[in-house]
Amino acid sequence: MSAPSVSPHTVVARRSDRPHTSMFVRMLIRAALLRRGRAASALLAMVVAAAVATAMLNLYVDVQAKLRKEFRNYGANIVMVDKEGQGLPAGTLETVRQIVGPSSLAVPFSYVVARTTDGQSVVVAGTDFEGVKKLDRWWSVTAWPGQGTGSALVGAKAASVVAPNGGRFDLSFKGHTLHLVSSGTLKTGAAEDSRIYLSLADFENWTGVRPSTIEIAASGSPEEISATIQKLTQALPSGEVRPVRQIMEGEARVLGKTRATLFISAILIIATAALCVLSTLIGWVFDRRRDFAIMKALGGSERLLNGFFAAEAAALGTVGALIGFAVGVGAAVWIGRANFHAPVTVRFTVLPWIIAGSVAVALISSLFPISLLRRVQPAMILRGE
């Protein structure tokens, strides 16, 4: 209030100059400050709801990308093979890598059937070991071959035939003999167990056979992968490009089900959070029915009163949404770290939705009790009935 030395007239005179809105703003601020406890609990409810909604929306969008990455551990989802059995033309691998982009993997394989010293047939493959390490993470390898020439990775079944005691062995192909040292054994449970893998350079020097297969782990949604397949087919007519249907369908199915579960969970959780806001805010507004009655008794119009409570709700909704967004992003990042060991990318595109949703819930929950109170005479409320 004003100091005693100032006469009421000057106060009135001073205040009448001010724009009319200042009273409106003052009422808003004082309402929040004077009932700190209640206002804080309403804001808290708002913040929690907005935070939960933010975290769920962020996760919902990001988890798909995260899970897709996990699914890439299943290995190649596109395979390119030569049509005529002549090997893919030189430069194919570079073109493929250019088309699929740096986030995808492309690894070449070439195969021949060679003979061991005692005349047994065995499949020998040449490949890029660095690429295979990343592409086929399920390969269980005792020791990968080093940089030098002449070292080979021997499948567990092939090892018992060519190098039962580990160490050195010879292979011959079309009269050329190659001396090799086994660097370690490979176990996959599939056809790889019966093969011997060499580095691509060793393999080409020895056999002169070019890679016949390129296995590609393309990242992205099924649509993006189909587009990649189309591009590859157009750019490289000498090869046959096909999706690995086992991998593609499995991924689509598991991802689809997980997404649907996540979606329903998100809706349930957001609905519960909205319910929490609703019950808190309704209580808050009901609680202030006396303020409402006094304003009305002093001649506040319906429009002004509705506007006042609506502005209050909007302010609460916006502030709650902003704080909640920050908290929710924190929660989503934490969940990403805890579960996927990779941070969740923050999506600011959800922010407008969170604000709009929060304001909408706040408006509904404050205007609903107002419409009930409007029917009651202010005198009744002021008498405490």
Next chain:
Amino acid sequence: MFLRLVYESFRRQKRRKLLAGIAITMGVGVATAMIAVATDIGDKINRELRTYGANLVVTPQEDTLNLEIGGVDLRPPSDGAYLDEADLPKIRGTFWHHNIVGFSPMLPVNADLGAVGSVPVLGTYFSKGLTFGKEQFATGVRITHPWWKVRGDWPDDNTTDVLIGEHLANKAGWNPGDSVQINGQAHRVSGVISTGGAEDNEVVVPLALAQQILGKPGAVRRLYVSALTKPEDALARRDPKTMTPEMYDRWYCTPYVQSIAAQLQEAIPHSHAEQIRQVAQNEGTVLSRIQGLMLLITLAALFASALAVSAAMATAIYERRGEVGLMRALGAGSISVAAIFLAEATLLALLGGTAGFAGGALLAGQIGRSIFNSQISIQPVLFPFVLGIAVLVTFGGSAAAIRRAVKFDPVFALRGEA
């Protein structure tokens, strides 16, 4: 008097009780549904992961080296050892037979197809009816290889109808319903198969026909088994030979891919079972990621519903300060006032909790049916647990509000000056 107060409060303040009750019911319902979904999601996703196909392969113990390039076996068909088809139903007798979703035997041979020359022919089960003891079941590639698609019809396993690979059919112009000559004998083409793999250039036939072409009845080259497994952990990776007897029992009685492989080896004589690492190793990581995610989300759901319930209770009690003032003015101690409110809260929690549990069970069932096409069952053990949490949360939500209401000066409360 105490009971009457509680009873009348429910009778006269129906609207308020209903609001609080709805909040509790919804909160408990969501929590129940989420707990049910989270506990069941592992099993559900595990089944979905079976779309990736078999995770175990059984081969003869004394096998020659596999000469396979790009899915085509270059080894002469007569070479190497075979499993006996008669041993296959014994898989149903293993300890973990409930976890075995299906199995398919494979027998690659070569046959002369007239116009197109010699072509690889793959013998297998499509959906073969088998009997083990008194139990009857069907298994085959339609279960273990769900990505195989057929235009036309799948052949019956007991006929000599065949499927032609897509590329082969395009090359030779065959369509479902046509007849092909295999080694001079006429067979009906029941469909054209597309797998995206080597089978697109092959003929897929019932196992018995392939055995007849090879001239070895009962021969099976390898067997693919699709099993529901538990993600690998430290125990699973240990060598069973180095385990203590208790550890071995625990290992044997856990559906690790390794222990199922060991049991398959015991069931089928002279065999070697191996996990297909591409499928078996990755499903563990995918499964644990999805389970972890659902666990965290369930925690969020529990948190949100606890908050909603306690907010509703706090509001409900805050509105009734007048009543508290009256009771206090009439001489009630704060303990007896609190007792009345807490009794009301308990009653509300029990009613709302029961309704919420039932609603949550329905919701979980609905989620299971709409997403996974199978039932999500709720353990009845969950009921007292959920009810207990509902009472606790309702208490927690009310306690602070009751304390404030009791502390409030009755005079102000009665005059309605909040």
